[in-house]
Amino acid sequence: MNKIITIGREFGSGGRELGKLLAEKLQIAYYDSEIITEIAKKTALSEEYVERILEKRPALFFPFNHSGTLHTSLAPHFNLSNTIYTEQTEILRDMAQKSDCVIVGRCADYILREKKPFRIFVYADLEHRMARCRANAPENEHLSDKQLRQRILAVDKDRRQYYRFFTGQRWGERKDYDLSINTSLGTLADWAEVIAALVQRLNGN
Amino acid sequence: MNKIITIGREFGSGGRELGKLLAEKLQIAYYDSEIITEIAKKTALSEEYVERILEKRPALFFPFNHSGTLHTSLAPHFNLSNTIYTEQTEILRDMAQKSDCVIVGRCADYILREKKPFRIFVYADLEHRMARCRANAPENEHLSDKQLRQRILAVDKDRRQYYRFFTGQRWGERKDYDLSINTSLGTLADWAEVIAALVQRLNGN
Numbered sequence: 001m002n003k004i005i006t007i008g009r010e011f012g013s014g015g016r017e018l019g020k021l022l023a024e025k026l027q028i029a030y031y032d033s034e035i036i037t038e039i040a041k042k043t044a045l046s047e048e049y050v051e052r053i054l055e056k057r058p059a060l061f062f063p064f065n066h067s068g069t070l071h072t073s074l075a076p077h078f079n080l081s082n083t084i085y086t087e088q089t090e091i092l093r094d095m096a097q098k099s100d101c102v103i104v105g106r107c108a109d110y111i112l113r114e115k116k117p118f119r120i121f122v123y124a125d126l127e128h129r130m131a132r133c134r135a136n137a138p139e140n141e142h143l144s145d146k147q148l149r150q151r152i153l154a155v156d157k158d159r160r161q162y163y164r165f166f167t168g169q170r171w172g173e174r175k176d177y178d179l180s181i182n183t184s185l186g187t188l189a190d191w192a193e194v195i196a197a198l199v200q201r202l203n204g205n
Numbered sequence: 206m207n208k209i210i211t212i213g214r215e216f217g218s219g220g221r222e223l224g225k226l227l228a229e230k231l232q233i234a235y236y237d238s239e240i241i242t243e244i245a246k247k248t249a250l251s252e253e254y255v256e257r258i259l260e261k262r263p264a265l266f267f268p269f270n271h272s273g274t275l276h277t278s279l280a281p282h283f284n285l286s287n288t289i290y291t292e293q294t295e296i297l298r299d300m301a302q303k304s305d306c307v308i309v310g311r312c313a314d315y316i317l318r319e320k321k322p323f324r325i326f327v328y329a330d331l332e333h334r335m336a337r338c339r340a341n342a343p344e345n346e347h348l349s350d351k352q353l354r355q356r357i358l359a360v361d362k363d364r365r366q367y368y369r370f371f372t373g374q375r376w377g378e379r380k381d382y383d384l385s386i387n388t389s390l391g392t393l394a395d396w397a398e399v400i401a402a403l404v405q406r407l408n409g410n
Contacts, residue, residue, distance in 0.1 A: 177387065197399055
């Protein structure tokens with residue numbers, strides 16, 4: 001049986017870091033932005049643009065175009081982002097076929113559902129997420145608590161809508177995951193250690 | 206630090222069995238129906254009656270009384286069940302004070318929130334829960350699939366309403382738990398082993 005582990009995560013909850021630790025422990029591949037790079041190469045779009053589009057639900061960020069109709073200003077973006085999702089789906093399936101892996105984000109739990117991945121959702125109290133964001137922020141970032149809180153909630157909202165749009169499921173809803181963990185408690189190393197042991201057990205080794 | 210572990214659970218998901226395994230592994234006390242026995246002793250109500258009342262949200266099961274007003278038929282039951290909740294709260298606090306323990310159900314996560322228990326929620330796919338119920342059913346129980354499904358969902362509904370009534374929180378909602386596990390995967394022994402290791406880690410030993 002393949003070890004495919006997918007991680008959905010609230011912004012600032014440490015999901016990416018946990019994914020990396022878990023992949024290290026299990027000695028399997030790790031993917032998140034690598035996927036985007038791959039997509040960018042395939043579609044010849046700039047990586048930055050792809051990254052931006054992937055974080056948003058298509059219908060949400062079409063620019064207002066007073067000279068055109070809503071239809072014409074919406075359609076190209078919608079199609080573009082659907083194309084990216086299709087590419088992404090192919091790439092995720094390729095990767096999961098090639099080798100065991102941990103995949104963070106990108107609706108991988110849904111896209112790879114036929115492979116029955118081990119589906120983790122990572123979350124944390126808002127204050128812990130704020131602390132983690134502060135610790136990881138670039139030196140020149142000076143957000144107030146209020147601004148930081150708003151940013152965290154806005155990213156969550158984008159993820160929720162993106163996930164909902166492409167999967168028809170509710171982001172983070174218990175029934176669609178095998179394990180949901182609150183990283184406000186303990187260290188990510190603790191969680192990685194224990195989850196790696198669990199995955200080994202579930203795979204019978 | 207005390208090891209207080211609370212387990213909320215969907216009916217048929219194996220929460221009680223997991224709780225017992227976990228208590229064994231950690232060599233700490235285990236409570237569920239013991240609490241009820243204790244309450245029954247204190248209040249001099251029959252254990253069976255207490256058990257029945259604890260599974261229901263008070264306002265839901267007052268008998269229709271055509272000869273009285275709604276108010277008079279409702280009030281005694283409401284008060285009785287509130288009294289039981291109050292007793293239960295005291296007993297839970299006593300027990301958690303006395304020693305480390307695993308407590309299944311009874312809103313223990315909420316009642317003991319000041320002790321910062323490790324809060325687990327256990328759930329499973331409906332088909333797995335049906336299979337577990339069948340395996341544990343008394344020999345003379347012959348429910349159809351439809352009847353069994355209805356019974357499972359009805360117990361869940363009672364738990365949800367009872368929990369909501371006394372805690373003001375939503376039963377099973379991610380943010381109020383530290384760990385949510387889908388026992389459709391693996392064995393309860395697997396989960397107990399791994400959660401025991403996690404609890405040890407979080408307690409720094």
